[in-house]
Amino acid sequence: PDGQRATLEQLAVDLAVEAALFVHGGRPQDLDVQHTKSTDLDVVTVMDERSEALLRERLAVARPDDAILGEEGSGVSAGTSGLTWVIDPIDGTVNYLYDLPTYSVSVAVVVGDPTRAGAWAPVAGAVANPSTGEVFSARAGGGSRLRRIGSGGLDPTVEPEVLRATDVDDLGSVLLATGFAYDRERRQGQAAVMADLLPRVRDLRRLGSAALDLCHVGAGRLDGYYEWGIHPWDFAAGVLVATEAGAVVSGLEEGSPPSRAMVVAAGPTTHRLLVGELRELGAGHPSLTAD
Numbered sequence: 001p002d003g004q005r006a007t008l009e010q011l012a013v014d015l016a017v018e019a020a021l022f023v024h025g026g027r028p029q030d031l032d033v034q035h036t037k038s039t040d041l042d043v044v045t046v047m048d049e050r051s052e053a054l055l056r057e058r059l060a061v062a063r064p065d066d067a068i069l070g071e072e073g074s075g076v077s078a079g080t081s082g083l084t085w086v087i088d089p090i091d092g093t094v095n096y097l098y099d100l101p102t103y104s105v106s107v108a109v110v111v112g113d114p115t116r117a118g119a120w121a122p123v124a125g126a127v128a129n130p131s132t133g134e135v136f137s138a139r140a141g142g143g144s145r146l147r148r149i150g151s152g153g154l155d156p157t158v159e160p161e162v163l164r165a166t167d168v169d170d171l172g173s174v175l176l177a178t179g180f181a182y183d184r185e186r187r188q189g190q191a192a193v194m195a196d197l198l199p200r201v202r203d204l205r206r207l208g209s210a211a212l213d214l215c216h217v218g219a220g221r222l223d224g225y226y227e228w229g230i231h232p233w234d235f236a237a238g239v240l241v242a243t244e245a246g247a248v249v250s251g252l253e254e255g256s257p258p259s260r261a262m263v264v265a266a267g268p269t270t271h272r273l274l275v276g277e278l279r280e281l282g283a284g285h286p287s288l289t290a291d
């Protein structure tokens with residue numbers, strides 16, 4: 001029921017905002033790169049770990065029966081409710097490291113198994129960007145909205161803004177965003193596809209936070225977005241914000257769900273054009289997607 005989803009959305013917002021303010025405030029002191037993950041380019045700061053610990057702590061109290069899948073954890077923790085919280089404690093860690101104001105905390109709650117493509121669906125989610133004081137959120141069947149963060153948390157005095165994605169029917173007018181894998185070789189192939197696509201669109205952005213890219217599609221600030229190799233914690237909340245704002249989000253194959261292989265998001269007409277173009281350029285080749 002919608003009331004239950006609204007409660008979950010509110011919790012996702014509160015958690016994302018609290019963790020976002022925490023990482024924002026902790027940035028000047030705690031910037032050490034703890035270690036690298038998938039490749040030497042995939043960094044983890046101490047604040048990624050502390051933010052995830054904070055979110056896990058809060059969820060253990062508020063939702064003890066739900067499972068958790070986090071970027072910095074290993075696997076899905078056990079739960080009995082059928083719901084899993086999918087969390088990215090800092091999405092855009094490289095921006096965070098360089099003090100570029102495009103990083104976020106992404107919190108989603110999903111039904112099903114988020115480790116298997118197509119076996120889950122988001123119920124509610126929120127993405128908070130502490131640098132701009134924005135929090136995007138959505139719940140299944142309940143639309144997407146943008147609210148403002150004050151100094152101590154969500155600003156209750158600002159009315160939520162209902163989000164609506166664009167739908168551009170001419171690829172040449174599309175402002176598009178993408179991202180690149182942390183694997184250097186894979187990047188070369190991804191850049192080759194992008195080089196062919198670039199002259200066909202209005203322009204291209206590489207903002208550095210997949211969660212925010214998807215929210216920007218929902219907010220009509222971008223006309224489209226695609227990326228290979230991102231994880232459910234990067235896209236679970238953003239996919240819901242985009243789809244509830246009227247965008248279509250899928251993989252590259254006919255009828256395929258968004259997955260690590262590919263996420264394409266845009267208004268319905270733009271989405272069709274973009275998927276066609278990406279297929280034609282060979283973007284579905286396995287060497288370009290993640291393992």
Ligand code: IPD
Pocket residue numbers: 071088090091092093094178179180181182207208209210211227229230234
């Ligand atoms: C990264 C960001 C980036 C995308 C990468 C992601 P992280 O997430 O979303 O925009 O291009 O593929 O891994 O590592 O900062 O959580």
